[in-house]
Amino acid sequence: MPIYEYKCASCSRISSFFVQGFGEPEDLCCQACGGRDLKRIISRVNYHQSQSERLSSYDPKARMSGDFYKDSRNIGLHAEHMLQKAGVKPTDEFKSKIENLRSDPSRVIKDSDK
Ligand SMILES: [Zn+2]
Numbered sequence: 001m002p003i004y005e006y007k008c009a010s011c012s013r014i015s016s017f018f019v020q021g022f023g024e025p026e027d028l029c030c031q032a033c034g035g036r037d038l039k040r041i042i043s044r045v046n047y048h049q050s051q052s053e054r055l056s057s058y059d060p061k062a063r064m065s066g067d068f069y070k071d072s073r074n075i076g077l078h079a080e081h082m083l084q085k086a087g088v089k090p091t092d093e094f095k096s097k098i099e100n101l102r103s104d105p106s107r108v109i110k111d112s113d114k
Helices: 051-056 067-069 077-086 092-103 105-114
Strands: 003-008 014-018 037-040
Touching: 014 051, 051 077, 092 105
Parallel strands: none
Antiparallel strands: 003 014, 003 037
């Protein structure tokens, strides 16, 4: 379940909410002052996503921020997305390569130097 963070327009404090499903939650109010003018903070949401949520929310046409590329969990996301779009089930070899890349990118670079 994703956790979204909202910044309060009145007191500038940040409130966190568990969100069910993918819709924008309603009736949120600031946990500090009760204010209702909350703006969602996008940047930290991805941190809480599972890998399958990450894949389903991946948009190849969207411009990715620098943080997207710094996060090793996003490695191979494009390849996974393309396979899914083509209706191809990723092989175990593919999955384990991606998993290795995500957990230890430097090791895979060393391996391919051989
Ligand atoms: Zn507030």
